[in-house]
Amino acid sequence: MWRRVASLSSSISSSFLAQTASRLNTWESLTTGIAQQAKGVIAPKEKTPFITFVLGGPGSGKGTQCIKIVETFGFAHLSAGDLLRREIASKSADGAMILNTIKEGKIVPSQVTVKLIQKEMELSDNHKFLIDGFPRTEENRVSFEQIIGVEPNVVLFFDCPEEEMVKRVLNRNEGRVDDNLETIKKRLTVFQALSLPVINYYSEKGKLYTIKAIGTEDEIFEQVRPIFAAFEKRPSL
Ligand SMILES: Nc1ncnc2c1ncn2[C@@H]1O[C@H](COP(=O)(O)OP(=O)(O)O)[C@@H](O)[C@H]1O
Ligand SMILES: Nc1ccn([C@@H]2O[C@H](COP(=O)(O)OP(=O)(O)O)[C@@H](O)[C@H]2O)c(=O)n1
Numbered sequence: 001m002w003r004r005v006a007s008l009s010s011s012i013s014s015s016f017l018a019q020t021a022s023r024l025n026t027w028e029s030l031t032t033g034i035a036q037q038a039k040g041v042i043a044p045k046e047k048t049p050f051i052t053f054v055l056g057g058p059g060s061g062k063g064t065q066c067i068k069i070v071e072t073f074g075f076a077h078l079s080a081g082d083l084l085r086r087e088i089a090s091k092s093a094d095g096a097m098i099l100n101t102i103k104e105g106k107i108v109p110s111q112v113t114v115k116l117i118q119k120e121m122e123l124s125d126n127h128k129f130l131i132d133g134f135p136r137t138e139e140n141r142v143s144f145e146q147i148i149g150v151e152p153n154v155v156l157f158f159d160c161p162e163e164e165m166v167k168r169v170l171n172r173n174e175g176r177v178d179d180n181l182e183t184i185k186k187r188l189t190v191f192q193a194l195s196l197p198v199i200n201y202y203s204e205k206g207k208l209y210t211i212k213a214i215g216t217e218d219e220i221f222e223q224v225r226p227i228f229a230a231f232e233k234r235p236s237l
């Protein structure tokens with residue numbers, strides 16, 4: 001939706017649009033649909049975005065639970081890892097760097113990941129986003145806030161014992177280059193050192209919902225369901 005605004009705005013560029021865009025932050029300038037409304041082309045104001053970050057160690061069940069959240073609550077699912085793997089597969093300029101970073105269990109520079117997320121958000125007609133596996137570092141978090149210009153409404157943390165995460169990752173069987181014991185150990189270290197501080201940050205902000213990520217997939221989803229069910233009752237979702 002953002003891109004549509006951008007292309008339209010070039011054809012109707014006026015001092016009004018320029019001034020308005022400079023005054024509004026990125027999200028607002030791109031989602032309020034001012035350009036469309038000025039031309040009367042597309043209907044009114046978009047809904048305010050509702051953003052959920054989905055955090056947890058490797059194999060904690062983020063992706064599995066996201067599928068259930070999408071089915072039940074109609075979110076758009078944006079997996080940072082999937083977007084990065086798609087970049088590798090498309091042989092883009094950053095592909096080789098991303099592949100090496102993933103093999104090493106390290107974190108891809110935030111600007112790269114945020115740009116991919118931004119593009120997906122632009123293209124989506126949904127206003128409810130599940131951003132899975134992001135932010136994994138403070139740098140990721142700050143970069144999202146700076147580039148996208150919004151904060152999450154909800155942060156889910158799938159809290160799972162390391163032993164269980166390792167077992168699940170080794171059984172994942174998706175042919176991923178990072179699903180081996182050597183890389184998992186590195187990823188767990190990165191998770192402890194870089195991702196836990198982000199989780200603590202959101203805990204302090206009162207946005208964190210911690211899910212005990214052991215048990216069956218359905219049992220875990222029964223902890224997730226009431227969180228979104230409560231938000232559904234509010235006009236914001
Ligand atoms: N509650 C669960 N119990 C056992 N295995 C699970 C559970 N949830 C997910 N899995 C399996 O564990 C692996 C990792 O799950 P996934 O959703 O990919 O985690 P993440 O995205 O956090 O790395 C997958 O093979 C998945 O099928
Ligand atoms: N925000 C992110 C997310 C993933 N990644 C990279 O992508 C890898 C796989 O991420 P993922 O979210 O698909 O992994 P899982 O936690 O789902 O197993 C990570 O280990 C990082 O190397 C990243 O650099 N930055």
Ligand SMILES: [Mg+2]
Binds near residue numbers: 062063079133
């Ligand atoms: Mg995943």
